[in-house]
Amino acid sequence: xxRASGRRLGxxxxxxxxxxxxxLSSLVCCSLLGPSDPVASVLSPYFGxxxxxxxxxxxxxxxxxxxxxPVQLVALIRHGTRYPTAKQIRKLRxxxxxxxxxxxxxxxxxDLGAALADWPLGYADWMDGQLVEKGRQDMRQLALRLASxxxxxxxxxxxxxxxxxxxxxHRCVDSGAAFLQGLWQHYHPGLPPPDVADMECGxxxxxxxxxxxxxxxxxxxxxxxxxxxxxxxVEAFKTGPEMQxxxxxxxxxxxxxxxxLNADLIQVAFFTCSFDLAIKGVKSPWCDxxxxxxxxxxxxxxxxxQYWKRGHxxxxxxxxxxxxxxxxxxxxxxxxxxxxRSQPISSPVILQFGHAETLLPLLSLMGYFKDKEPLTAYNYxxxxxxxxxxxxxxxxxxNLIFVLYHCENAKTxxxxxxxxxxxxxxxxxxxxxxxxxxxxxxLKNYYKDILxxxxxxxxxxxxxxxxxxxxx
Numbered sequence: 229x230x231r232a233s234g235r236r237l238g239x240x241x242x243x244x245x246x247x248x249x250x251x252l253s254s255l256v257c258c259s260l261l262g263p264s265d266p267v268a269s270v271l272s273p274y275f276g277x278x279x280x281x282x283x284x285x286x287x288x289x290x291x292x293x294x295x296x297x298p299v300q301l302v303a304l305i306r307h308g309t310r311y312p313t314a315k316q317i318r319k320l321r322x323x324x325x326x327x328x329x330x331x332x333x334x335x336x337x338x339d340l341g342a343a344l345a346d347w348p349l350g351y352a353d354w355m356d357g358q359l360v361e362k363g364r365q366d367m368r369q370l371a372l373r374l375a376s377x378x379x380x381x382x383x384x385x386x387x388x389x390x391x392x393x394x395x396x397x398h399r400c401v402d403s404g405a406a407f408l409q410g411l412w413q414h415y416h417p418g419l420p421p422p423d424v425a426d427m428e429c430g431x432x433x434x435x436x437x438x439x440x441x442x443x444x445x446x447x448x449x450x451x452x453x454x455x456x457x458x459x460x461x462v463e464a465f466k467t468g469p470e471m472q473x474x475x476x477x478x479x480x481x482x483x484x485x486x487x488x489l490n491a492d493l494i495q496v497a498f499f500t501c502s503f504d505l506a507i508k509g510v511k512s513p514w515c516d517x518x519x520x521x522x523x524x525x526x527x528x529x530x531x532x533x534q535y536w537k538r539g540h541x542x543x544x545x546x547x548x549x550x551x552x553x554x555x556x557x558x559x560x561x562x563x564x565x566x567x568x569r570s571q572p573i574s575s576p577v578i579l580q581f582g583h584a585e586t587l588l589p590l591l592s593l594m595g596y597f598k599d600k601e602p603l604t605a606y607n608y609x610x611x612x613x614x615x616x617x618x619x620x621x622x623x624x625x626x627n628l629i630f631v632l633y634h635c636e637n638a639k640t641x642x643x644x645x646x647x648x649x650x651x652x653x654x655x656x657x658x659x660x661x662x663x664x665x666x667x668x669x670x671l672k673n674y675y676k677d678i679l680x681x682x683x684x685x686x687x688x689x690x691x692x693x694x695x696x697x698x699x700x
Contacts, residue, residue, distance in 0.1 A: 270520055279502070279619035296633035296646060300563040301381050302556050302578045305370070306587055306626045307395075307403040308363025309506045311355035312499070319496040324349050326493075330484050341482035343513045350508070359399040360507050364406035366625035371410025373653065378631070384415050386576050392432035394581040395439035403625075404432035404581045432581060438552050439582040442589070445548040445688035452542055462532045464605035466491035470525045478517055491529070498526045506624065527619065528608050534618040535603045538588040546593035550682035552586070553593055557672065557679055560632050564645050564668065567634050584622040591628065591651075593678060595659040597621060626652050632668065647671050 312320065327345040375382035392408070394400045405424040408431075412421035424431045437444055442453070452458045465471060471491050478494055479486035497514055504512035518526070535541045563573050591597060597615045601607065629650040638644045645668040649656040655664045660674040672679060 270523075279623035296635040298378055298381055298631050299567055299573055299634045300560065300576055300578075300632040301374075301378055302559050302580075302630040302632075303374070304552075304556075304580050304582060304587060304590065304628045305367075305403070305407070306584055306622055306624065307359060307397070307399040307581060308366030308406065309360050309624045310357050310363055310399045311360055311507065312351055312357070312503055314353045314356040316496055316499065317351045317353055317355065319492060320351060320500055321349065323493045323497060326484055326488055327482060330482075339483070340513060340516055341484065344482070344517075347513050351503070357397070357399055359402040359406075362507055362509075363399065363403065363624065364409075367403045367406035368410030368413065370625055370627065371407045372414055374629075375411060375414040377653075381576050382411065382414070387411070387415065388428045389574065389576060390429040391575045391578045392429070392581070393435045393438060393579070394432040395583060395586070396434045396436050397440075397583070400439065400581040400583070401432060401434070404579070407579065407581075408432075432579075438555055439580060439586055441548055441552055441684075442585060445544070445684070447688045447690050448544045448548045450690055451544060452537060458542070459533060459536055461536060461603070461605040462529070465529055465532055465608070468605055468608075470608055471529065474518075474522050474525060477522070481517060495526060495529065498523070524612070525608070527617070528603075528611065531614075531616060531618050532603055532605070534584075534588060535616055538585050539592045539616060539618075540598050541602065544687070546589045547682060547687045548684070549586075549589040549593050550678060550687060551684045552590055553675075553678055554682070556630060557675075560630065560647070560668065563632055567645075584618070584626070587622045587626060587628060588618065591621065594675070596656075621651070623652070628656075629653075642667055642669050645669070 324345070327341050330341060330345075390408075390411075392404050394404045408424055408427055408429065409421040412419075412427070421427075442448055471494070474494055475489055475491065476486055478497070479489055497517055501512060501515040501518070504510050504514060538545055540546070559575060559578050563575075566573050597617075599611065599614050599616055601610065603611055603614065603616060627650070631648045631650070633646045633648065635644055635646060646665055647668050648665050649658070657664055658666045658671065658674075660666070660670070666674075
């Protein structure tokens with residue numbers, strides 16, 4: 229990463245020290261969320277994968293100084309804020325209808341159920357997970373920040389060499405387009421951006437085999453996605469004491485029969501608070517249904533699902549992402565080779581737009597956010613300080629960034645190329661060393677098993693069933 233002037237620091241400063249000090253001692257900070265954000269809810273830290281990006285990273289580092297020159301950036305980016313899915317909207321409509329069908333409540337006092345019955349639903353089936361304007365803003369602002377943080381890589385000269393990939397889902401395609409609009413704003417302040425198809429770098433290319441690798445892994449689909457027992461701990465927690473306490477409390481608060489409610493309806497009510505906050509920027513009455521203790525329990529319910537379906541719960545969850553991990557290192561390898569031959573880097577910036585379901589398996593594969601004990605339906609209290617909190621890892625617009633540096637005055641050839649990783653624009657310590665920077669060769673050696681021994685065709689192949697039997 230460069231200073232604003234584009235000059236590098238002197239070689240007297242050790243590259244590793246400079247990389248660390250540069251990121252941690254920023255010259256400029258950009259605050260997206262002030263300490264007294266009037267819209268923020270006390271429940272905001274517990275919304276899981278429905279969390280706003282600014283609730284995870286309220287202060288973002290800009291413009292640090294380091295010794296070495298960045299030569300390539302590979303970013304994996306989750307789409308921006310989106311509408312609820314059609315499935316979630318149907319559940320919300322069911323709950324809303326339940327509230328409208330009940331009586332007006334007891335005489336006197338505040339009737340939250342009546343307030344919610346009168347509160348406009350605001351979501352229709354056609355919205356079905358589409359990117360909202362706030363999501364486009366997420367992407368445009370991310371583009372502006374990254375362009376300011378890495379001015380040499382996002383230079384006007386490199387614009388035509390940007391490489392963008394995306395999932396086929398509209399929210400990802402639209403996120404990529406909004407990111408390009410943000411870059412246009414960076415290059416041409418005040419000028420309206422042209423259609424993405426007319427931009428020099430062209431629109432993002434769809435590649436579901438990389439961005440939705442889980443859809444192409446038969447072992448994952450059979451053993452996890454379509455397996456009714458794979459999410460046992462999720463279903464067990466729904467009927468456990470923590471969720472049942474919330475169920476009874478919400479039934480009393482909304483003055484509806486407890487038998488008319490279930491854990492799914494409680495969860496959709498909680499997520500509606502998050503959607504209204506993220507999409508509309510309002511603290512809706514749905515937020516008043518829950519307190520912080522409820523939010524912690526509901527966050528754990530969501531984390532259980534993410535853990536067992538996308539995280540460390542089953543090995544295939546993470547191993548299914550091998551192809552994506554290897555693809556990232558193929559880009560880095562190519563940049564190293566081109567730099568060694570004194571050739572221009574053909575793809576200085578590679579941007580890939582996917583999902584929470586893209587990022588979580590990859591981070592799990594790399595060894596991050598793994599707790600000593602698995603998350604289960606029965607250890608909620610023991611997991612209060614767990615590492616695996618999906619809302620802190622993959623909120624809307626979350627991003628995992630690999631930055632390859634070249635250090636011309638390195639003492640040895642091995643020290644010429646170094647890597648730093650950022651998660652949500654904050655330095656991510658290396659899993660093998662807990663340092664904030666690694667020699668590229670050391671990083672490759674640490675992940676040697678994945679880079680050389682993880683073949684998607686083998687990992688995702690179902691075990692063959694021997695249909696023959698030996699005669700006695």
